Amino acid sequence: MLRRIAPILLTLVVVALGITALSAGPQTPPPRRSADYVVVVGVAGLRWEDVDPQGTPTLWQLARDGSIGSLSVRSAHQPTCPVDGWLTLGAGSFAAWTGSRSAGQCPPVEVTVEQPDRIGANLPEQESVVLHNQDRLPWGTVPGALSESVRCSVAVGPGAAVAAARPFGRVDRYEPTLPEDPADLLGSCVLGIVDLGVVAGEDPAVRAAAARTADAQLARVLAGRPPHSLVIVAGVSDTERPSRLHVAIADGPGWENGWLTSPSTGRRGYLQLVDLAPTALAALGRPMPDRPFLGRPAESVGGRPDDLSVAIAEPADADREAAAQRQVAAGFFTLLAGVQVVLAVAVLPLLRRARRHAGPYGPKPVPRRVVATVEVLLVAAALAMPAALLAEAVPWWRNHHPAATFAGLTAVLLAAATLLVRLAPGYRTTLGPLGAVAGLTALAVGLDVVTGARLQLNGVIGYSALEGGRYAGLGTVGLGVFIAGALLSAGWLAQQVRRGWRPMVMVVVGGAAVVVVGSPFLGADSIGAIALTAGVSVAAAISAGGWLTLTRLAWAAMAGLAVTVGFAVVDLGRPSAERGSLGRFLAALGDGTGGLTVRRSSASSFDTLVNSPLTVLALAGALLVWFALLQPWGGLMRLFGIYPAIRAAMAGTAVAAGVGGVLGAAALDVAGAAAALVVPVAALSALRVLDHSADRTRPGPDRPADAGPVDGGPVDGGPVDGGRADGGAATPDGAGAESDDRDGTKPDHEGGATPGRDADQAAAGGADGAGSGPGPGRGRAVRSSAEVATG
Numbered sequence: 001m002l003r004r005i006a007p008i009l010l011t012l013v014v015v016a017l018g019i020t021a022l023s024a025g026p027q028t029p030p031p032r033r034s035a036d037y038v039v040v041v042g043v044a045g046l047r048w049e050d051v052d053p054q055g056t057p058t059l060w061q062l063a064r065d066g067s068i069g070s071l072s073v074r075s076a077h078q079p080t081c082p083v084d085g086w087l088t089l090g091a092g093s094f095a096a097w098t099g100s101r102s103a104g105q106c107p108p109v110e111v112t113v114e115q116p117d118r119i120g121a122n123l124p125e126q127e128s129v130v131l132h133n134q135d136r137l138p139w140g141t142v143p144g145a146l147s148e149s150v151r152c153s154v155a156v157g158p159g160a161a162v163a164a165a166r167p168f169g170r171v172d173r174y175e176p177t178l179p180e181d182p183a184d185l186l187g188s189c190v191l192g193i194v195d196l197g198v199v200a201g202e203d204p205a206v207r208a209a210a211a212r213t214a215d216a217q218l219a220r221v222l223a224g225r226p227p228h229s230l231v232i233v234a235g236v237s238d239t240e241r242p243s244r245l246h247v248a249i250a251d252g253p254g255w256e257n258g259w260l261t262s263p264s265t266g267r268r269g270y271l272q273l274v275d276l277a278p279t280a281l282a283a284l285g286r287p288m289p290d291r292p293f294l295g296r297p298a299e300s301v302g303g304r305p306d307d308l309s310v311a312i313a314e315p316a317d318a319d320r321e322a323a324a325q326r327q328v329a330a331g332f333f334t335l336l337a338g339v340q341v342v343l344a345v346a347v348l349p350l351l352r353r354a355r356r357h358a359g360p361y362g363p364k365p366v367p368r369r370v371v372a373t374v375e376v377l378l379v380a381a382a383l384a385m386p387a388a389l390l391a392e393a394v395p396w397w398r399n400h401h402p403a404a405t406f407a408g409l410t411a412v413l414l415a416a417a418t419l420l421v422r423l424a425p426g427y428r429t430t431l432g433p434l435g436a437v438a439g440l441t442a443l444a445v446g447l448d449v450v451t452g453a454r455l456q457l458n459g460v461i462g463y464s465a466l467e468g469g470r471y472a473g474l475g476t477v478g479l480g481v482f483i484a485g486a487l488l489s490a491g492w493l494a495q496q497v498r499r500g501w502r503p504m505v506m507v508v509v510g511g512a513a514v515v516v517v518g519s520p521f522l523g524a525d526s527i528g529a530i531a532l533t534a535g536v537s538v539a540a541a542i543s544a545g546g547w548l549t550l551t552r553l554a555w556a557a558m559a560g561l562a563v564t565v566g567f568a569v570v571d572l573g574r575p576s577a578e579r580g581s582l583g584r585f586l587a588a589l590g591d592g593t594g595g596l597t598v599r600r601s602s603a604s605s606f607d608t609l610v611n612s613p614l615t616v617l618a619l620a621g622a623l624l625v626w627f628a629l630l631q632p633w634g635g636l637m638r639l640f641g642i643y644p645a646i647r648a649a650m651a652g653t654a655v656a657a658g659v660g661g662v663l664g665a666a667a668l669d670v671a672g673a674a675a676a677l678v679v680p681v682a683a684l685s686a687l688r689v690l691d692h693s694a695d696r697t698r699p700g701p702d703r704p705a706d707a708g709p710v711d712g713g714p715v716d717g718g719p720v721d722g723g724r725a726d727g728g729a730a731t732p733d734g735a736g737a738e739s740d741d742r743d744g745t746k747p748d749h750e751g752g753a754t755p756g757r758d759a760d761q762a763a764a765g766g767a768d769g770a771g772s773g774p775g776p777g778r779g780r781a782v783r784s785s786a787e788v789a790t791g
Helices: 002-023 057-065 082-091 126-136 158-164 204-223 273-284 308-352 368-382 384-391 402-423 432-450 476-494 499-518 526-542 550-572 581-591 594-611 613-629 636-642 644-663 669-691 759-767 785-790
Strands: 037-044 067-072 153-156 173-175 191-198 229-234 246-251 259-261 270-272 299-301
Touching: 037 082, 037 158, 037 204, 037 273, 057 204, 057 229, 057 246, 057 308, 067 308, 082 158, 082 191, 082 273, 153 158, 158 191, 191 204, 204 229, 229 273, 246 259, 259 270, 270 273, 308 368, 308 384, 308 402, 308 613, 308 669, 368 384, 368 402, 368 432, 368 669, 384 402, 384 432, 384 476, 384 669, 402 432, 432 476, 432 499, 432 669, 476 499, 476 526, 476 644, 476 669, 499 526, 499 644, 526 644, 594 613, 613 669, 636 644, 636 669, 644 669
Parallel strands: 037 191, 037 229, 067 259, 067 270, 153 173, 153 191
Antiparallel strands: 067 246, 229 246, 259 299
């Protein structure tokens, strides 16, 4: 009865952990009114490197008094050109202007602005722009949503007219240029939007001149700002490829001397362009529009250095890091995919010749040094992503040659990690490298997440603030690597205990991983937590042996569904502004706009599938496993039979990575990141098992002569117990004291008799021929005492 109800109880534990991790979120106080007027000042292309006390004294003083941050200017187009940025500012959601543009370049802001009454203005193109964003783009953006939420708005300059135009094209009050004394103009409406031009190009002298011009106009805006007002200065767009992070400053009551942040980023010092519209409405105490903004109201948090030069250096450095990350990441993943494909091809002949032959005939075995070298290379390939993550602890992007610096630093860390695994006490055993690699990987990613995921932000294997998808927590690549590391670590630990305790070990370790992934305070990835819950349930169900039956798969699916439903209920109960991605999607289904979310996810998945090097990693790993490792000569089936907890961990990893990719619109990126770890250690472990498939067991006081074959012992010690069938001398290593797992574990049943061994181990011995009679390519399973004595 206990065996029957154990899967149910363990599944309930995993579900409870998953829902607890997802539902415990930080309490966000509701936004409160803080100003009577809001003035948004935009300077397209303005970056923190353009701000200094001599050239831009007004910006410098405003940053000293107010709160500052890095602004991600993502819109519906990449790069975000000035007209796209202004439109996104006024829409509060990703938007794009109609018209064509050359690759990588932004056209000047050429917008037709009509002034029929010399008070307001009209944009005749606005109607077509609204239709374009509503029908052809997948966000359902409503241009002009910000101005529609206030009674009156004023715009200065053509870019501001784009932001302030209502959906039908009307701008309430408009001036093409900033007056010498703008006090009356800015005080005529509660919302003012001012366009101060463009800072473009990479020539420092040209950028400095444009920044000085904008700074002088900003001084007039501040001199004429209404009383009790909030002034927001933003670099509202890029001016060319590649994208960059830009200036964000907020100055007003309650915004003094802090960092800007937003619930949409969850990261101190980071803000999105789509956050500016809800920030303005929240400061004015106005309700949000019926169709919610994609952005969230910004807020000011403490912790900023007192020295403004030190404070500004931080977002400027983040901009440099994000720019360097984009250049390095593509090359790193392409190189990693190429190396792993080459290793997969190199492993094939080793697998074919790894099994020892009992007869006098057979192919010559591969030299031990060659096998040992390939094993070290497999360990290094599996540790490449953790090494790249740890390389982010050193500011390599500040060097004049960031790509070369990152490559050298990663190579040094990779060599150190590989040496650490190579010198580990259990390296000689079958599962030693697997356990060490998985443990180091889970530890590296887990500690980074627990300490704020600083290494993933703008990191090569993390996520870029320029992409606008994630700013905190666990990224897509990190999720795949952490899933593989956590579940393989759980499988290795479970294999060290008796069979009855293995599911509990899987649940404890896997449940802790679910909390790390799903907690809003840590990984903040609800989709990843749901996927990992399903994977942990699968792994726990088969960790003690047996097959992945339909019943067990159904339990895993029910566990993931239960976590999803539980979190959905909690998320829908929150205010609309505080809901996560799942709650927003379900709410969209309720109001009939869920199709837009599905459309965005489908487009994102297809783009990722086609363009990501991780797709190659996932497909190459799947081909190696299916057509080589899982074949009778490949060794993986034998490994699974002898070590059922490892089979459970790998099956759970496959389930979690697949579900996470599908639900997270990441295509094969999660699976590719997991495969980069799992496939090399699986190939290495398969080589170890095949190398010992013909080992003999010396009879001893605790193990009778008919106990059957034992796989997986020390590699460099030769045959563990009984010598080779080709006449080699027997070796006494571990004679009479080996367990069924050969990694220091105790046998599942004391005494070592054949009926007491794992059923999966016996099945493995028969499946690949290791337990059949002598012949070419096969080893004898049992040697009698007389045979051992005579050698």
